[in-house]
Amino acid sequence: MVRTPLTPEERERGERLGRLLREARGGRSMAEIAAHAGLSAETLRKIETGRAPTPAFFTVAALARVLGLSMDEIAGRCALAGV
Template sequence: MGRRQATPEERERGGALGRELQRRRNEREMTQTQLAGAAGIDLDALRGLEQGRYAHPSFFTVVALAQALDCTVEQIVEGLGDA
């Protein structure tokens, strides 16, 4: 069974999440390699998230990224605005 296609709204939220993750990473002067390592996720997965290619990241991935960025999931979600 394949994954269903993301709706335009889900793709927009995925893009907003990627922009927020990148903003927070840059704010902390971290490279993608550093963040991926700190979060324990694959570098290509992080790149895909930041580029908005993944509309449905796992909750555990977002939690790991939040911890590595020294923030909460709630703070990341708040940074998404109305996306």
């Protein structure tokens, strides 16, 4: 299956998500947060750096739970401009 390329706006949304997660993680290690969320540290690294700009809903929900973020906050801070 060929995936449709992401738009620049979708890439920016992924970068905003990554920044938000890094900020929320604070001084906690990537490995610690990933383990509590049931992810690999590499998956979290890709999300935080924008290399995985469209993570699955349940991945984001697990990270939100571990980091104490609401899904509304994540959606609001990462929404595409003009949407």
